[in-house]
Amino acid sequence: xxxxxxxxxxxxxxxxxxxxxxxxxxxxxxxxxxxxxxxxxxxxxxxxxxxxxxxxxxxxxxxxxxxxxxxxxxxxxxxxxxxxxxxxxxxxxxxxxxxxxxxxxxxxxxxxxxxxxxxxxxxxxxxxxxxxxxxxxxxxxxxxxxxxxxxxxxxxxxxxxxxxxxxxxxxxxxxxxxxxxxxxxxxxxxxxxxxxxxxxxxxxxxxxxxxxxxxxxxxxxxxxxxxxxxxxxxxxxxxxxxxxxxxxxxxxxxxxxxxxxxxxxxxxxxxxxxxxxxxxxxxxxxxxxxxxxxxxxxxxxxxxxxxxxxxxxxxxxxxxxxxxxxxxxxxxxxxxxxxxxxxxxxxxxxxxxxxxxxxxxxxxxxxxxxxxxxxxxxxxxxxxxxxxxxxxx
Amino acid sequence: xxxxxxxxxxxxxxxxxxxxxxxxxxxxxxxxxxxxxxxxxxxxxxxxxxxxxxxxxxxxxxxxxxxxxxxxxxxxxxxxxxxxxxxxxxxxxxxxxxxxxxxxxxxxxxxxxxxxxxxxxxxxxxxxxxxxxxxxxxxxxxxxxxxxxxxxxxxxxxxxxxxxxxxxxxxxxxxxxxxxxxxxxxxxxxxxxxxxxxxxxxxxxxxxxxxxxxxxxxxxxxxxxxxxxxxxxxxxxxxxxxxxxxxxxxxxxxxxxxxxxxxxxxxxxxxxxxxxxxxxxxxxxxxxxxxxxxxxxxxxxxxxxxxxxxxxxxxxxxxxxxxxxxxxxxxxxxxxxxxxxxxxxxxxxxxxxxxxxxxxxxxxxxxxxxxxxxxxxxxx
Numbered sequence: 224x225x226x227x228x229x230x231x232x233x234x235x236x237x238x239x240x241x242x243x244x245x246x247x248x249x250x251x252x253x254x255x256x257x258x259x260x261x262x263x264x265x266x267x268x269x270x271x272x273x274x275x276x277x278x279x280x281x282x283x284x285x286x287x288x289x290x291x292x293x294x295x296x297x298x299x300x301x302x303x304x305x306x307x308x309x310x311x312x313x314x315x316x317x318x319x320x321x322x323x324x325x326x327x328x329x330x331x332x333x334x335x336x337x338x339x340x341x342x343x344x345x346x347x348x349x350x351x352x353x354x355x356x357x358x359x360x361x362x363x364x365x366x367x368x369x370x371x372x373x374x375x376x377x378x379x380x381x382x383x384x385x386x387x388x389x390x391x392x393x394x395x396x397x398x399x400x401x402x403x404x405x406x407x408x409x410x411x412x413x414x415x416x417x418x419x420x421x422x423x424x425x426x427x428x429x430x431x432x433x434x435x436x437x438x439x440x441x442x443x444x445x446x447x448x449x450x451x452x453x454x455x456x457x458x459x460x461x462x463x464x465x466x467x468x469x470x471x472x473x474x475x476x477x478x479x480x481x482x483x484x485x486x487x488x489x490x491x492x493x494x495x496x497x498x499x500x501x502x503x504x505x506x507x508x509x510x511x512x513x514x515x516x517x518x519x520x521x522x523x524x525x526x527x528x529x530x531x532x533x534x535x536x537x538x539x540x541x542x543x544x545x546x547x548x549x550x551x552x553x554x555x556x557x558x559x560x561x562x563x564x565x566x567x568x569x570x571x572x573x574x575x576x577x578x579x580x581x582x583x584x585x586x587x588x589x590x591x592x593x594x595x596x597x598x599x600x601x602x603x604x605x606x607x608x609x610x611x612x613x614x615x616x
Numbered sequence: 617x618x619x620x621x622x623x624x625x626x627x628x629x630x631x632x633x634x635x636x637x638x639x640x641x642x643x644x645x646x647x648x649x650x651x652x653x654x655x656x657x658x659x660x661x662x663x664x665x666x667x668x669x670x671x672x673x674x675x676x677x678x679x680x681x682x683x684x685x686x687x688x689x690x691x692x693x694x695x696x697x698x699x700x701x702x703x704x705x706x707x708x709x710x711x712x713x714x715x716x717x718x719x720x721x722x723x724x725x726x727x728x729x730x731x732x733x734x735x736x737x738x739x740x741x742x743x744x745x746x747x748x749x750x751x752x753x754x755x756x757x758x759x760x761x762x763x764x765x766x767x768x769x770x771x772x773x774x775x776x777x778x779x780x781x782x783x784x785x786x787x788x789x790x791x792x793x794x795x796x797x798x799x800x801x802x803x804x805x806x807x808x809x810x811x812x813x814x815x816x817x818x819x820x821x822x823x824x825x826x827x828x829x830x831x832x833x834x835x836x837x838x839x840x841x842x843x844x845x846x847x848x849x850x851x852x853x854x855x856x857x858x859x860x861x862x863x864x865x866x867x868x869x870x871x872x873x874x875x876x877x878x879x880x881x882x883x884x885x886x887x888x889x890x891x892x893x894x895x896x897x898x899x900x901x902x903x904x905x906x907x908x909x910x911x912x913x914x915x916x917x918x919x920x921x922x923x924x925x926x927x928x929x930x931x932x933x934x935x936x937x938x939x940x941x942x943x944x945x946x947x948x949x950x951x952x953x954x955x956x957x958x959x960x961x962x963x964x965x966x967x968x969x970x971x972x973x974x975x976x977x978x979x980x981x982x983x984x985x986x987x988x989x990x991x992x993x994x995x996x
Binding site for chain 2: 243365368369370371372373374381384385388553554555576577581
């Protein structure tokens with residue numbers, strides 16, 4: 224007699240034994256620069272809440288007000304009866320902010336990648352990816368019948384060769400890449416990619432999840448950062464990081480939006496965001512347009528924190544963004560450093576082999592605009608103390 | 617506790633320094649020409665590096681070596697013994713030592729259920745071990761021979777130490793490694809041909825896929841080969857008239873497995889519309905098939921440690937056959953772990969003009985996952 228669901232326990236126990244299971248930590252209260260995690264007061268250095276907007280009073284007020292005016296839920300998927308005026312307003316704001324003709328929100332960033340990418344290329348086409356692209360892009364690509372080409376991370380010479388090779392053989396060519404890479408915090412050469420793609424008539428798709436609200440003038444994202452706003456075919460992003468809410472988005476031409484909303488199965492078949500979410504999304508964009516200090520604070524904090532870590536003797540890699548890796552080498556060292564800094568009141572996760580090379584295990588820190596200089600000095604003190612104890616610095 | 621076999625071919629590599637093509641059967645000649653043993657030094661480098669990696673990575677697993685008396689292992693381990701490494705002599709070779717001793721020692725290792733056999737030698741030693749252990753236990757070589765075409769060696773003794781340390785700490789996957797060696801029969805007729813003898817198992821860096829933002833999962837070699845095979849089978853479905861010539865080795869063999877057809881691991885097979893039309897074909901049969909079929913694709917995989925796609929182990933694919941097929945109709949497939957160890961491709965077709973045609977391409981497309989390819993440089 225077969226055990227219909229026995230595999231669940233067996234596989235879970237296998238993960239636990241290997242130490243690969245997720246041990247969920249609980250945030251007691253809002254995601255804030257200082258918060259309570261599993262009963263312990265910590266300085267938060269691993270959320271994606273770069274601009275500290277998730278608990279911004281204007282966003283919270285807009286969400287509350289939308290519940291009063293529109294209720295708790297949207298009632299349907301957007302194509303049938305769940306398309307709210309708030310959704311439309313949020314999309315107009317995104318297009319305005321990012322300098323594109325149009326925009327469309329998705330239920331999540333993952334839903335945008337997994338729903339749209341498979342509709343952009345099929346049999347006889349090729350999708351060309353940076354080797355370090357995020358898992359949600361990879362899953363989107365997996366859903367297509369298109370061939371896939373890979374270029375070494377940020378290697379424009381290799382991309383050029385792959386494009387030249389593809390030019391002869393395929394009908395449609397799509398280049399897809401992360402904008403900011405979340406392990407090292409480095410930025411894709413998007414200007415160069417757009418130029419190379421234009422030369423052979425390839426489409427471009429950038430996942431700007433870690434760039435929106437962070438890079439470019441006033442945090443307008445990777446298109447604005449490279450002065451090519453509106454030229455990238457698909458600027459994909461998320462409301463769950465710097466924008467402080469939840470939801471995915473794409474920005475580009477009206478043709479893109481018309482096509483995407485008629486073709487993306489994730490979009491067509493999921494219920495739409497509740498009013499509070501859509502209103503908070505809209506307010507997040509307005510805050511960015513009207514309160515430039517958040518982006519400035521984020522960068523000031525990043526520069527201070529990074530410089531101090533480097534002067535202590537830490538290796539912070541090639542990061543160009545508020546993602547600052549503290550590279551310590553062997554995996555056991557990174558885990559020990561993370562455990563010790565947590566004891567000292569800093570919450571940041573270790574990233575070890577095989578996520579990164581064996582000798583490049585690290586603690587990945589993500590800056591928050593709401594951290595004060597005192598907070599940063601306290602976090603730096605923890606890194607200094609733990610680093611010396613463990614003989615890393 | 618990791619139980620590992622350790623066997624040293626004490627005369628490995630001695631022929632090379634004095635200009636011989638190997639040391640098998642010509643030791644006396646090598647000694648007369650002034651050859652000196654090089655294996656002990658290579659082993660010394662390996663063991664020193666292994667110890668330092670185990671310490672720096674904090675690997676707590678103990679290694680117990682099972683080995684052979686005297687120069688076939690014991691004397692090297694005796695001088696390099698430490699707390700985390702112990703050894704036991706389980707076999708005593710004759711005097712002088714011979715290939716037969718290597719085979720008998722490996723038999724003992726198998727009886728004792730070792731997890732891995734580490735050896736010091738070249739292609740000849742790898743072949744002796746493979747003849748005994750086949751695919752039962754993975755093997756890894758400290759390169760010390762004259763010929764090292766087989767895919768079961770670290771790049772150098774230090775790299776072998778890295779592999780053994782990672783194996784002991786449970787981080788590696790087991791994958792195929794081809795056993796190649798000089799074809800002695802052809803050599804006696806004055807020809808220098810490297811032949812594919814079979815496939816052994818060897819530790820490899822696994823292929824990882826991202827599960828979540830900070831987690832990845834290793835994908836087994838067989839699953840990857842299956843994925844690649846699916847891509848090729850889809851190509852077959854797209855064009856039922858196309859002749860598919862399938863090269864040797866287990867990566868290409870996975871395509872035949874996917875089709876459910878009988879195939880030759882060491883030879884070349886022909887398939888049309890997913891049906892086997894000729895098995896283990898020679899050059900003249902291939903030329904005949906090429907006369908009969910207008911559209912053709914050749915599917916091959918790099919063979920051995922050095923990234924040869926042609927000229928090693930697949931001599932049926934002669935220059936004339938390749939020219940008739942056309943370089944653009946060659947599909948190269950390789951699992952990513954193997955590709956990571958062979959960053960460059962090579963050809964040695966025996967025809968300078970044809971080799972040059974490959975070199976002019978500079979890069980060749982290699983399929984390494986389902987429908988997924990990258991360009992890999994072809995080395996001059």
